[in-house]
Amino acid sequence: MDIIVCVKHVPDTTEAEVVIREDQRGIKTEDLPYVINEWDEYAIEEAILMKERLGGTVVAVTVGPEEAEATLRRCLAKGADWAMRIWDEGLEEADGFAIAKVLHAAIKDMKYDLILTGTQAGDDGYAVVGVALAELLGIPHAALVKKIELKDGSAVVHRELEGGLEEVVEVRLPAVFTIQTGINEPRYVSIMGIKRARKKELRVVSLSDLGLTVDEVLQSSWLTIKRMYVPPPKKQAVIIQGSPADVAAQIVEILKSKGLM
Amino acid sequence: MRDIFVLAEHRKGEIRDITFEMLSKGWELAEQAGGTLTAVLLGHNVDEHASKLAEYAKKVLVVDNPLLENFNAELYQQALAHIIKEHKPTLLMMGHTGFGMDLAPALAVQLGLPLATDCIDLCLDGGRLLVTRQMYGGKVNVEAAVRVAETYLVTVRSASFEAKEGVSAGGEIVHVDVPIQEVDYKRFVQYVEPPKGEVDITAADIIVSVGRGIREEKNLPLIEELAKALGGVVACSRPIVDKGWLPKDRQVGSSGKTVRPKLYIAIGISGAFQHVLGMKDSEMIIAINKDPKAPIFSVADYGVVDDLFKVVPELTKKIQEAKGG
Numbered sequence: 001m002d003i004i005v006c007v008k009h010v011p012d013t014t015e016a017e018v019v020i021r022e023d024q025r026g027i028k029t030e031d032l033p034y035v036i037n038e039w040d041e042y043a044i045e046e047a048i049l050m051k052e053r054l055g056g057t058v059v060a061v062t063v064g065p066e067e068a069e070a071t072l073r074r075c076l077a078k079g080a081d082w083a084m085r086i087w088d089e090g091l092e093e094a095d096g097f098a099i100a101k102v103l104h105a106a107i108k109d110m111k112y113d114l115i116l117t118g119t120q121a122g123d124d125g126y127a128v129v130g131v132a133l134a135e136l137l138g139i140p141h142a143a144l145v146k147k148i149e150l151k152d153g154s155a156v157v158h159r160e161l162e163g164g165l166e167e168v169v170e171v172r173l174p175a176v177f178t179i180q181t182g183i184n185e186p187r188y189v190s191i192m193g194i195k196r197a198r199k200k201e202l203r204v205v206s207l208s209d210l211g212l213t214v215d216e217v218l219q220s221s222w223l224t225i226k227r228m229y230v231p232p233p234k235k236q237a238v239i240i241q242g243s244p245a246d247v248a249a250q251i252v253e254i255l256k257s258k259g260l261m
Numbered sequence: 262m263r264d265i266f267v268l269a270e271h272r273k274g275e276i277r278d279i280t281f282e283m284l285s286k287g288w289e290l291a292e293q294a295g296g297t298l299t300a301v302l303l304g305h306n307v308d309e310h311a312s313k314l315a316e317y318a319k320k321v322l323v324v325d326n327p328l329l330e331n332f333n334a335e336l337y338q339q340a341l342a343h344i345i346k347e348h349k350p351t352l353l354m355m356g357h358t359g360f361g362m363d364l365a366p367a368l369a370v371q372l373g374l375p376l377a378t379d380c381i382d383l384c385l386d387g388g389r390l391l392v393t394r395q396m397y398g399g400k401v402n403v404e405a406a407v408r409v410a411e412t413y414l415v416t417v418r419s420a421s422f423e424a425k426e427g428v429s430a431g432g433e434i435v436h437v438d439v440p441i442q443e444v445d446y447k448r449f450v451q452y453v454e455p456p457k458g459e460v461d462i463t464a465a466d467i468i469v470s471v472g473r474g475i476r477e478e479k480n481l482p483l484i485e486e487l488a489k490a491l492g493g494v495v496a497c498s499r500p501i502v503d504k505g506w507l508p509k510d511r512q513v514g515s516s517g518k519t520v521r522p523k524l525y526i527a528i529g530i531s532g533a534f535q536h537v538l539g540m541k542d543s544e545m546i547i548a549i550n551k552d553p554k555a556p557i558f559s560v561a562d563y564g565v566v567d568d569l570f571k572v573v574p575e576l577t578k579k580i581q582e583a584k585g586g
């Protein structure tokens with residue numbers, strides 16, 4: 001099984017304050033911690049589990065600046081064989097489709113049985129790259145995959161729908177599956193893994209190496225960001241203030257007054 | 262004058278809510294643009310659905326074909342590509358759902374049309390489409406312009422638009438014959454229902470729900486004790502189920518359960534829209550989160566901005582005292 005996994009290095013904004021840039025077309029990223037996209041962490045794990053069972057290779061590919069190598073190194077430390085980073089300064093503005101075009105140019109002549117991506121990226125939430133890539137490559141796909149059973153030349157996959165319902169489909173390989181969280185238990189990175197990763201190849205590729213120009217990639221973008229702003233709250237919660245003990249006492253009063261206790 | 266198309270989403274004999282939400286928005290956009298609203302219905306033996314949709318749209322385009330009985334992105338893509346080429350609508354909306362996420366990007370690439378995903382608002386301005394969507398887990402709204410095209414494709418987030426009552430549109434039902442070829446590379450096998458657990462959280466009056474803020478599995482008893490003191494049940498956000506700390510039947514949200522208890526306490530939950538979809542209609546919501554900017558505070562009635570590890574034990578204690586005394 002030769003598997004390509006597309007991964008993204010993203011800012012983790014769950015607990016951080018998000019500050020919008022002056023030009024309103026992006027956020028300030030300098031002070032934010034960066035991590036591997038949550039969905040991709042499950043995708044790389046799934047690929048490595050398959051490789052451990054069946055042999056073959058796992059390649060991690062990202063479109064991102066030099067800092068994104070941290071995410072590729074993480075994939076290498078977990079067991080990917082080699083990694084590729086594609087970048088050009090102009091790609092800052094790229095949307096999901098533009099990224100899919102770049103990945104397509106990089107992947108189309110590689111050897112693979114399976115391509116995995118995350119269902120979406122936690123930062124922009126487009127949920128576009130995997131399915132668009134499949135269509136560009138002319139191979140089948142399944143999105144939101146929560147279980148993969150490999151058969152001879154095909155895979156039976158469970159797609160997650162609303163309410164926890166799953167749809168089972170059989171898909172011929174090679175195919176692209178976009179992975180949903182919870183499909184496996186991502187492993188921790190071991191010290192041994194980190195050591196071994198240092199010796200693994202991390203290839204850096206430019207757009208011109210792929211025969212592309214920034215302009216043509218960006219022109220194909222579907223979206224242009226005009227303005228970012230903090231969403232106006234639909235409703236603003238009454239904030240209960242005070243020490244934990246005070247707060248607890250106030251909540252008890254509220255619950256009593258509503259007949260909830 | 263060109264048209265707004267809405268792809269009806271239905272599954273196992275039911276039209277899904279997102280369809281009516283999109284039809285409401287579609288009606289509004291069509292009126293503004295001086296166009297008409299068309300519902301597109303792909304399926305098999307779907308006459309009842311067609312009559313229902315005719316209350317909401319001026320026209321219902323029906324492709325009735327046994328191959329379309331169950332959702333299969335490849336076959337739906339063939340049918341939609343044909344319809345779009347033939348009718349050239351200004352806009353085709355579908356749900357940002359398990360269905361739309363599998364279908365829309367491939368359709369857009371095939372037809373060379375731009376797609377805006379997960380939109381919470383849309384605005385047609387002359388020939389341009391402006392969309393509003395969210396980034397960074399709901400902490401930022403983004404207005405984006407879609408590349409100018411003859412037809413725009415969008416996927417719409419659930420519960421972004423209110424589903425209004427049918428306008429008795431008296432829509433004309435038009436059956437169209439679209440060539441669809443069976444494909445051998447992707448085949449629907451079956452649906453698998455989620456396992457039924459031992460606790461039905463949808464029946465509970467009081468839910469104490471825990472998210473990733475709890476950090477480690479060994480901290481869960483903190484939440485269980487609070488739930489016990491209140492006589493409620495424990496539920497959770499998705500990451501807690503993904504990690505295997507609680508069973509799937511405890512998950513609240515779009516891919517879990519929808520709950521409407523009298524009291525929902527969200528602890529260490531950020532308030533991603535997929536979670537909010539499952540709990541926003543609770544009668545009272547209290548959120549405990551140390552991040553004052555967490556989106557959960559814009560759906561909660563009461564909020565506590567503090568460390569859950571300090572607040573929750575105090576709260577449990579005070580409730581036990583109040584109940585004991």
Ligand SMILES: Cc1cc2nc3c(=O)[nH]c(=O)nc-3n(C[C@H](O)[C@H](O)[C@H](O)COP(=O)(O)OP(=O)(O)OC[C@H]3O[C@@H](n4cnc5c(N)ncnc54)[C@H](O)[C@@H]3O)c2cc1C
Binds near residue numbers: 497
């Ligand atoms: C197709 C799809 C379907 C999905 N379905 C669902 C679903 O059904 N249900 C669901 O929940 N999610 C669902 N998700 C995932 C969703 O997008 C979010 O990733 C998830 O809801 C985040 O869970 P969380 O709030 O627990 O974690 P996080 O977003 O990581 O938030 C943790 C919160 O805890 C707070 N916190 C941390 N430490 C403390 C502390 N000591 N004291 C107080 N607060 C603290 C942080 O400030 C943060 O706000 C789905 C996603 C996709 C793509």
